[in-house]
Ligand SMILES: Nc1ncnc2c1ncn2[C@@H]1O[C@H](COP(=O)(O)OP(=O)(O)OP(=O)(O)O)[C@@H](O)[C@H]1O
């Protein structure tokens with residue numbers, strides 16, 4: 001719109017890496033044309049050669065970081081970008097000749113694919129390719145043609161109510177998940193419906209709330225939380241409900257680096273302790289590969305196991 005100054009608040013949170021790069025180049029062009037741009041972001045990838053100033057807000061202080069001290073802010077975790085994708089015997093979902101359409105668009109065509117049981121699988125891929133639609137199909141919220149088995153049974157053979165208890169979905173948009181007003185009401189309701197109430201004790205829940213920096217927010221309305229706080233609460237309540245299979249649609253978007261680590265640790269521990277199958281979509285892959293057992297790339301050629309995760 002030609003504004004002289006442009007303020008961007010986590011503009012790339014749900015943008016795939018390729019388009020993120022294209023948009024960053026575009027921002028640079030605008031700067032060269034004389035526009036001033038301020039961006040706030042948790043993910044610093046791609047910014048190093050674009051920016052002139054770097055500020056950090058911490059403990060109610062804003063500090064300008066001297067360029068000689070920038071390197072810790074732009075660490076690239078190149079060493080942890082390989083996923084071994086070991087062979088597996090048991091599948092949580094088995095797809096045979098599955099076709100998924102969205103409106104007039106075909107998202108998957110005649111696709112056959114196996115998804116590992118009791119493991120953590122990461123899906124990456126460009127915006128609009130059909131990742132969310134695939135999770136909705138697994139969660140029985142989207143139609144398909146062909147054969148889709150959930151633990152050796154046809155997806156639609158199980159009663160809907162039973163299926164909903166076995167397969168849980170963390171939606172891309174956090175606000176779609178909430179049913180109550182306050183944080184503690186959400187947590188209490190999740191505990192009341194937990195399939196592993198013995199595991200999710202008051203102590204364990206408090207520990208996780210602490211780790212996720214949600215302590216002190218119990219009486220707050222869920223709609224007064226920041227984007228990242230909403231996301232963390234959304235993930236925690238689904239972990240407390242503890243379905244056998246948990247589908248997570250971009251659980252890490254908008255989270256700071258520490259929160260990403262804590263969320264991944266809690267997911268990994270719960271998956272190990274309760275033998276849960278986890279399938280998660282994420283554009284943000286820095287620092288998470290160590291928690292991942294399988295990586296599936298979903299692009300124009302369909303679904304494929306890939307050991308290298310490009311971020
Ligand atoms: N309700 C809908 N009706 C018709 N088409 C839709 C609908 N929702 C999504 N689509 C189309 O289906 C395709 C896949 O969408 P989907 O949300 O599954 O993509 P995605 O891979 O999750 O993308 P992103 O990375 O942006 O979240 C998109 O091209 C989109 O335009």
Ligand SMILES: [Mg+2]
Pocket residue numbers: 131132133172249
């Ligand atoms: Mg999506």
